[in-house]
Amino acid sequence: AQKITQTQPGMFVQEKEAVTLDCTYDTSDPSYGLFWYKQPSSGEMIFLIYQGSYDQQNATEGRYSLNFQKARKSANLVISASQLGDSAMYFCAMREGTGNQFYFGTGTSLTVIP
Amino acid sequence: EPEVTQTPSHQVTQMGQEVILRCVPISNHLYFYWYRQILGQKVEFLVSFYNNEISEKSEIFDDQFSVERPDGSNFTLKIRSTKLEDSAMYFCASSPTSGPRNEQFFGPGTRLTVL
Numbered sequence: 694a695q696k697i698t699q700t701q702p703g704m705f706v707q708e709k710e711a712v713t714l715d716c717t718y719d720t721s722d723p724s725y726g727l728f729w730y731k732q733p734s735s736g737e738m739i740f741l742i743y744q745g746s747y748d749q750q751n752a753t754e755g756r757y758s759l760n761f762q763k764a765r766k767s768a769n770l771v772i773s774a775s776q777l778g779d780s781a782m783y784f785c786a787m788r789e790g791t792g793n794q795f796y797f798g799t800g801t802s803l804t805v806i807p
Numbered sequence: 808e809p810e811v812t813q814t815p816s817h818q819v820t821q822m823g824q825e826v827i828l829r830c831v832p833i834s835n836h837l838y839f840y841w842y843r844q845i846l847g848q849k850v851e852f853l854v855s856f857y858n859n860e861i862s863e864k865s866e867i868f869d870d871q872f873s874v875e876r877p878d879g880s881n882f883t884l885k886i887r888s889t890k891l892e893d894s895a896m897y898f899c900a901s902s903p904t905s906g907p908r909n910e911q912f913f914g915p916g917t918r919l920t921v922l
Binding site for chain 1 (some may be wrong): 808838840841848849850851852855857862891896898900905908909910911912913914915916918
């Protein structure tokens with residue numbers, strides 16, 4: 694089974710609108726961390742937001758928020774007030790327990806339309 | 808702000824040649840990683856390195872690959888006898904500690920093209 698599933702290969706959003714990028718995960722480890730990274734066309738991986746499995750509140754970082762639904766094993770990224778510079782690939786990733794590796798999803802390509 | 812750096816940004820090599828990809832992790836970080844991303848696909852874990860030894864590796868990281876921390880700052884990935892399917896973006900990352908909470912800081916990547 695895939696550790697991280699991103700079911701939206703491509704998304705479009707109007708500038709200044711909000712958009713939700715879906716991510717579901719699969720783990721039996723009670724301790725895990727969920728991350729979102731942005732990859733613009735230049736290729737680098739930019740950290741956006743983190744959610745811990747024991748965190749009581751949904752994470753927020755500026756215009757980014759994470760809709761964490763533990764029972765559903767989902768960690769959707771919400772980008773509010775989209776900007777043209779938000780156009781990029783977005784990857785959801787998970788790290789389990791004391792493990793070292795990140796498991797990445799296949800990514801969602803977001804295009805912001807002016 | 809400290810960042811992970813990688814050189815070269817793009818490497819072109821002939822099939823069967825050896826390549827060394829270089830990374831300088833953030834200076835006070837203790838854990839180092841290599842990932843690869845084949846064009847259009849997801850990022851895949853290759854290996855993690857701590858205390859001068861490999862702490863975890865994936866099935867992709869076979870005998871063709873090796874990692875080394877030759878000095879106090881560099882972290883290298885060597886690919887022996889490159890194959891066409893090794894063409895990918897290779898990312899180095901580092902983190903201050905391990906555990907689920909710790910963000911990995913990624914470098915800008917090296918694009919490897921095997922001809």
